[in-house]
Amino acid sequence: MKKYLFMALLILLLCIGCVDKRIHEEVEAFIGKQEQYVNEKNIIKYMDTISKEKPEYLAEKKSWIRDIQMNDINDYNLKIEDIEIFSKDEVRLKLKQSYFYEGKKYSVKIPLLLKKENGHWKDNDLIFDEISTTHFRIKYGEGLRKYAQAVANVCEIAYQNIWHRYGEKIKDTTIIKIYEDEEILRQSVKLSFKWQFAGWYEYPESIKTTKFEEETYRKILEHELVHKLTISKSNNNMPYWFTEGLAVYFANFPNEPKEHRKKSYYLNRYKDKRMDILKLEKANLEKMKDPKEISNYYDSAGMIVKFMIQKYGLQKVKDIVEALGEFPYQEGTGIEVDKESIKRFHKVFKKEFGISVNDLNEEWISYLNETE
Ligand SMILES: [Zn+2]
DSSP, X not given: OHHHHHHHHHHHHHHHHHHHHHHHHHHHHHXXXXXXXXXXXXXXXXXXXXXXXXXXXXXXXHHHHHHHHHTTEEEEEEEEEEEEEEETTEEEXXXXXEEEETTEEEEEEEEEEXXXXXXXXXXXXXXXXXXXXXXXXXXXXXTOHHHHHHHHHHHHHHHHHHHHHHSSOOOSOEEEEEOSSHHHHHHHHOTXXXXXXXXXXXXXXXXEEOSOOHHHHHHHHHHHHHHHHHHHHTTSOOOHHHHHHHHIIIIIHHHSOXXXXXXXXXXXXXXXXXXOHHHHHXXXXXXXXXXXXXXXXXXXXXXXXXXXXXXXXHHHHHHHHHHHTTSOOOOSOTTTTHHHHHHHHHHHHHHHHSXXXXXXXXXXXXXXXXXX
């Protein structure tokens, strides 16, 4: 009897070994394919490797692969460092992702979840746990529970603040993802991005951030929630500078010393480098490297929105956002749709304000030259 038991156990162990070996092979083949499709810049085939379970993840990966297609990104490499088999339908990987962009090599380690859907392995996003509040689902990586809790403590306050400042509620549940560090965050958004950022949002994706303190989370969330509210209202038709200007006006300015919102402070800080609307329209924030140039972009955009609200009233500015929402939805990240959004903004602005964007720009320039 004992002998049979031993044999049965041995067969069982061998079978488990077989299954494990098969899963290893399948997973290695799957990762190899993903790597190949990225290098081929094949969006359709790459998107077919992504899980269909989560609409925000599908949108994020589509933006991510489009960025690779449009930029000089090559030698993308995925190296499996560890495979943990959870079940025959779920594995957890430790991957090393690396690539070259404009001759420079970047790499990062990512924990990836693969799940089988209809018999095929799919990339199911990084490995996240989750907690929820009334309006948010907070996803966080391993060891980041206390950061998720800090986000949970302030996200509803941020939600209320933006609702009251802008005067409208943010629709639907918002997903927030907390990444291990700023490099994983950057590489999860756009491989071509030139600088690391604290928070990110593109319509209709999740809000992404990394490790911060509670009070910083509240400020980041307020900024990103203004994006969610206004980008969805405008049907993703706002110029990049106007999107940032609204977020700076409704989120950053109220969180900074009052002094920073003054014309004298702004003029003194940026002097002859300050930006007007035409300069903001030509600039690409995502390709900037100099921190002063970046803050100049944000502050100039915020000051122009402040000027518009002071001169024409909050409702008029909100009317522009609404009117942009009459145009068809544009698929793409803010920078991808910027050219068309600028055109639409010029049309709508003339209709709502009775003057052209160029006239507004002249008004802004002469306002800066007036003595207070
Ligand atoms: Zn922003």
